Amino acid sequence: MNKPVNPIELQFEDDGPLYAARKKVYPQSVSGTFRRIKWGLMAFCLGVYYLLPFVRWNRGLGAPDQAVLVDLPNSRFYFFFIELWPQEVYYFTGLLILAAIALFLMNSVGGRIWCGYLCPQTVWTDLFYAVERFVEGDRRERMRKDVAGGSFTPRRVAELALKHSIWLLIAWWTGGAWVLYFNDAPTLVKQLATFQAPMLAYIWIAILTATTYVLAGFMREQVCVYMCPWPRIQAALTDEWALNVTYKYDRGEKRTSLKKANELRALGEQVGDCIDCYQCVAVCPTGIDIRDGAQLDCIQCGLCIDACDTVMTKIGRETRLIGYDNDINIHRRQAGKPPIYRIVRPRTITYVCMIVGVGAIMLYALLTRTLLDVNVLHDRNPVAVKLSDGSIRNAYTVRLLNKRGFDRVIAIDIDGPHNATIHVVGVDSVTPDRPAIILGRDQTTELRVLVTAPAENNSEKSVPIRFRVTDIGLGEVASTTDNFVTP
Amino acid sequence: MTEHNDIDHVSGKATTGHQWDGIKELNTPLPRWWVITFYITIVWAIGYWIVYPAWPMLRSHTTGILHYSSRAEVAVELANLEKIRGDKMVALGAAPLAEIEKDPALLALARARGKTVFGDNCAPCHGSGAAGAKGYPNLNDDDWLWGGTLDQILQTIQYGARSGHAKTHESAMLAFGKEGVLKRDQIVTVANYVRSLSGLPTSPGYDASAGAKIFADNCTACHGDAGKGNQELGAPNLTDKIWLYGSDEATLVETITNGRAGVMPAWVGRLDPSTIKALAVYVHSLGGGK
Numbered sequence: 001m002n003k004p005v006n007p008i009e010l011q012f013e014d015d016g017p018l019y020a021a022r023k024k025v026y027p028q029s030v031s032g033t034f035r036r037i038k039w040g041l042m043a044f045c046l047g048v049y050y051l052l053p054f055v056r057w058n059r060g061l062g063a064p065d066q067a068v069l070v071d072l073p074n075s076r077f078y079f080f081f082i083e084l085w086p087q088e089v090y091y092f093t094g095l096l097i098l099a100a101i102a103l104f105l106m107n108s109v110g111g112r113i114w115c116g117y118l119c120p121q122t123v124w125t126d127l128f129y130a131v132e133r134f135v136e137g138d139r140r141e142r143m144r145k146d147v148a149g150g151s152f153t154p155r156r157v158a159e160l161a162l163k164h165s166i167w168l169l170i171a172w173w174t175g176g177a178w179v180l181y182f183n184d185a186p187t188l189v190k191q192l193a194t195f196q197a198p199m200l201a202y203i204w205i206a207i208l209t210a211t212t213y214v215l216a217g218f219m220r221e222q223v224c225v226y227m228c229p230w231p232r233i234q235a236a237l238t239d240e241w242a243l244n245v246t247y248k249y250d251r252g253e254k255r256t257s258l259k260k261a262n263e264l265r266a267l268g269e270q271v272g273d274c275i276d277c278y279q280c281v282a283v284c285p286t287g288i289d290i291r292d293g294a295q296l297d298c299i300q301c302g303l304c305i306d307a308c309d310t311v312m313t314k315i316g317r318e319t320r321l322i323g324y325d326n327d328i329n330i331h332r333r334q335a336g337k338p339p340i341y342r343i344v345r346p347r348t349i350t351y352v353c354m355i356v357g358v359g360a361i362m363l364y365a366l367l368t369r370t371l372l373d374v375n376v377l378h379d380r381n382p383v384a385v386k387l388s389d390g391s392i393r394n395a396y397t398v399r400l401l402n403k404r405g406f407d408r409v410i411a412i413d414i415d416g417p418h419n420a421t422i423h424v425v426g427v428d429s430v431t432p433d434r435p436a437i438i439l440g441r442d443q444t445t446e447l448r449v450l451v452t453a454p455a456e457n458n459s460e461k462s463v464p465i466r467f468r469v470t471d472i473g474l475g476e477v478a479s480t481t482d483n484f485v486t487p
Numbered sequence: 488m489t490e491h492n493d494i495d496h497v498s499g500k501a502t503t504g505h506q507w508d509g510i511k512e513l514n515t516p517l518p519r520w521w522v523i524t525f526y527i528t529i530v531w532a533i534g535y536w537i538v539y540p541a542w543p544m545l546r547s548h549t550t551g552i553l554h555y556s557s558r559a560e561v562a563v564e565l566a567n568l569e570k571i572r573g574d575k576m577v578a579l580g581a582a583p584l585a586e587i588e589k590d591p592a593l594l595a596l597a598r599a600r601g602k603t604v605f606g607d608n609c610a611p612c613h614g615s616g617a618a619g620a621k622g623y624p625n626l627n628d629d630d631w632l633w634g635g636t637l638d639q640i641l642q643t644i645q646y647g648a649r650s651g652h653a654k655t656h657e658s659a660m661l662a663f664g665k666e667g668v669l670k671r672d673q674i675v676t677v678a679n680y681v682r683s684l685s686g687l688p689t690s691p692g693y694d695a696s697a698g699a700k701i702f703a704d705n706c707t708a709c710h711g712d713a714g715k716g717n718q719e720l721g722a723p724n725l726t727d728k729i730w731l732y733g734s735d736e737a738t739l740v741e742t743i744t745n746g747r748a749g750v751m752p753a754w755v756g757r758l759d760p761s762t763i764k765a766l767a768v769y770v771h772s773l774g775g776g777k
Contacts, residue, residue, distance in 0.1 A: 390728040
């Protein structure tokens with residue numbers, strides 16, 4: 001029965017088994033609760049993204065006054081009152097962990113609601129669809145125009161030109177907003193307008209314009225279905241209590257037209273509320289039929305709920321034939337039991353505890369973070385030097401960090417071997433007994449520090465030594481310990 | 488691929504006709520754009536083979552039409568680096584020696600440059616951390632044969648000691664035994680006297696006054712009346728705790744019998760002046776500098 005077929009032949013068939021042609025999706029406009037939530041969240045997300053670079057934050061003279069700024073040349077990250085140094089990237093690790101757990105929590109409560117409401121791919125695609133609808137008309141009109149694709153009337157060409165211009169404008173502004181996070185926004189806008197900006201800025205704008213245009217204008221639901229790993233991971237993380245967009249087949253089957261359903265009902269037969277109007281399919285941005293059950297392509301945006309509710313209201317039946325629900329409740333209803341919803345359960349409690357825990361650790365780290373830091377590295381070659389009078393000297397590399405936005409005078413003291421003296425190479429002429437240096441604002445300085453102990457206490461091989469640095473003006477102190485070694 | 492019209496009854500989709508344990512495989516083809524992207528990557532790879540070096544041959548490799556070479560790129564970057572360094576080293580060369588340590592930026596540059604050059608040129612004798620060895624002075628301590636000020640260190644690095652250069656430090660510890668100036672027992676006696684100068688214990692039965700006499704007759708010309716040495720002559724201080732060759736009696740007897748004449752090469756002409764300057768500042772900043 002299996003006759004071999006030349007695979008080459010198959011490649012040229014449009015629907016040949018080697019690849020599937022994309023079935024273009026024409027989502028219909030819809031109004032309702034979830035559509036309103038989506039508009040609101042879209043406005044919020046885009047508003048934050050586009051406007052945040054222009055928010056100012058006063059950090060004192062000479063420091064950048066942009067509230068959120070990734071300052072790559074000086075390796076600093078500014079976020080409102082926080083200024084992070086490169087060695088503090090663990091805060092970002094913390095943020096990523098928090099984001100991951102928050103995603104798990106969202107998933108355990110409401111399935112892929114991240115995908116449906118907050119994911120940038122969804123937000124921008126939704127915006128692009130809105131533009132498309134505004135220019136070309138709603139579902140039926142767009143489908144008609146596409147079928148008549150060959151006839152490029154001047155009006156149609158103008159429509160397409162307008163649509164792609166608006167898309168490109170949005171895409172360009174998206175890329176433009178991105179680069180503003182990496183430099184002073186007002187200055188960069190001026191530079192960009194006068195073609196004075198660095199080449200890198202233009203390159204990044206071009207890259208993000210292209211990706212936004214392609215991903216939101218053309219790839220759309222294919223990103224969610226083929227490219228994004230989250231649907232696969234999500235499927236493994238979810239449980240039976242998560243509220244997914246669900247077609248409640250317990251009150252939907254069997255489906256038939258409204259007229260026929262009314263006839264059958266009059267005869268006393270069992271008919272569902274679903275009248276097979278396909279509105280849920282027409283509005284779906286990924287082009288699926290939710291009545292087939294939970295599926296990988298569903299991004300849980302809830303637009304089918306709005307569409308179905310509109311129809312149910314019209315035909316005078318109870319709304320939420322499609323709604324955020326789970327299979328457990330369908331079975332409970334079928335068994336005549338009231339549905340139960342368990343938002344609070346071990347899984348969600350665990351996630352909330354993890355979020356609180358990680359958040360608390362980060363907050364503690366942030367609050368106890370020092371603005372004056374000292375690190376010490378003991379010279380290993382040689383570890384100790386014998387001087388001509390028999391005393392012992394150890395050399396250390398002391399690194400000072402001033403995370404404040406002004407210059408400070410820092411004094412260096414030691415608690416170490418008895419009668420030990422300290423000397424900092426390069427500053428001996430100022431204060432030999434208590435060396436002090438000027439530490440530039442927002443800077444690190446490396447010093448060579450020599451500690452000499454007289455011969456009298458050379459009995460012990462190694463004694464602890466503490467380096468204490470004091471901001472003479474503010475009284476701020478930082479210290480670290482090391483060892484003083486005798487050869 | 489198989490020729491079939493097999494449709495899965497549950498999903499309504501076509502199957503590939505493959506079966507494992509009664510489970511059929513649905514025919515779920517790749518999206519068209521995916522396949523096109525895949526072909527584009529193949530074309531891209533072929534373009535890469537042509538443009539860049541790619542194929543190993545028996546004795547060499549294909550060079551590609553761009554003749555790209557990462558080695559050539561590194562050479563260009565190194566040349567740029569030298570240029571950047573060049574400007575800074577000029578600033579270092581122009582600064583007065585005493586000012587360099589007072590300027591944190593110049594000090595950091597001199598120490599970084601000095602450390603590298605020290606590792607390349609000086610470490611074979613003085614050790615990578617300048618801790619020295621027997622016969623090779625420890626540059627971290629505060630005992631200096633030829634002086635430990637910045638200028639003296641610079642002088643020593645430039646011209647060396649017994650290096651043959653016209654301006655070199657020149658001196659010699661006489662071979663008192665070999666030349667027949669002192670007899671074996673006199674040498675042992677004066678060695679014990681030298682040990683007593685720095686507070687080290689002496690052998691039983693040693694005659695202190697005889698030792699002092701031999702020392703006064705033979706050694707004070709260079710090492711001074713009190714044995715404190717003389718940096719003009721490179722004569723070590725015999726009263727401190729630091730001994731270049733060792734302080735035990737046998738070593739001292741060997742030193743007095745055969746003399747010592749360690750050599751430090753002259754670096755002028757081999758290293759450029761600003762590099763020698765950086766080296767002097769580095770050695771001075773090790774901690775022993777005066």
